[in-house]
Amino acid sequence: MQIALGVMPLPPAHPVESLYQAHHSWLTGWLRRKLGCPHSAADLAQDTFIRVLTAREPSVIVEPRAFLTTLAKRVLCNHYRRQDVERAYQETLAQMPQVLAPSEEDKAIILQTLLELDQLLDGLPRPVKRAFLLAQVDGLTYPQIAAELGISVATVKRHLHKAALRCYFAL
């Protein structure tokens, strides 16, 4: 990807609005080519502009289309990851005996919580995530987690420290 170094200061009144008007249909087209699905493309284009609104970045945007595709790639990656998480969730649910499956009402809450948690812990190594789940969801003690993962208790503690900062404080 080539980023031209032109600088386009956004007009102060409605910076996002003008960005939207100028590039929304182009972005939707870009997403449709990546996804092959017009409905999702429209949704993800909206999500991308929501990111623009919430991004705490300077109001000077270098190359608006490059900026938008960077954000859109993040949105797209999230979208794929959500699909992966949801598929793993549904597959496991299907294997669970009926009596053990959560109620319909709980299912929606559980999936939503899992998607959020997955996003928060995104990028952490797998053993760190597993240690965190074993501690917070399964309620295992540190020595039990150490035995389960085949690592030392000190490592368990380091993993949990890292995951906890991320999960509770997004650090």
Next chain:
Amino acid sequence: MDFSAQVAEQAVHWLLEMQQGPLNPRQQHAWQQWLDAHSEHRRAWEHIQRVNSRLRGLSSPLAHAALNAPQAASRRQALKLLLLLGAGSAVTWGLRAHTPIPALLADYRSPLGQRRRIDLGSGGQLQLNSASAVDVQDHGAQKLIRLLEGEMLLSTPQAVTVQTAQGALRTEGARLNVREFADRTQVALFEGRVELTRSGHADMLLPVARQLSFTSTTVSPPQSLDANSGAWVDGMLVAAHMRLGDFLEELGRYRRGQLGCDAKVADLLISGTYPLDDSERILDLLEISLPVKVKRFTRYWVNVEARV
């Protein structure tokens, strides 16, 4: 709801300390001092508790499967080509916006699988069963106990009001067991005087040595005390011709994870006195006394099925 990195570090430090076992009195004191030192400390701590309450509501097999979800093979290549972003895309949305679960901020709380005894003073005593929470307030001569979650046994010579989501129980010199269900309160009165008050309804004196359930609008007919009523205080689960399905549901209150029962065996009847502190042993005993098989998918995911 933003916390400084320093406060976040401190809060996580205390969380990890507590997860390693009960704090000693010196640590307990230090933790309390930290908590009281600044309102931001307390907010950070409450924030952690709220997130944890949501995590505890997750199903273990689903959580592990979902967070370890592999990437769909068809997309791996496509994503590589997208040359994506660094890892630092964690966003702080979601978890923080949810409403607090009041029980987590309760005055007294008992963890899953553990019982807790609280001294009310003047000879009064309150015991909490597994995964229960209460707030205790002093209103002059009157004490108010709010049962937020779970089950409690109150034994006191004083006048105490017990408030549940469905109504209030005004007690005097009574010994009673109160359990909060999702939609009703169950109360068993062993001795003393207890009056049930609900807004819009006449007060009602509860019969001694009987148990009943009430909602904000209805009261079930009183029944004789069930053999298991209050037995948890002694760490026992007492079954007298109890359906296996009900027995396992009861046992599930004291264990982590999922404890299921196949419909084929749910109506088998079981009798006996079982020590709650060793639920694994109870499950082993089931295989001896009933034509069932206990299937353990993982330590936290157990199902009781018909023996083939």
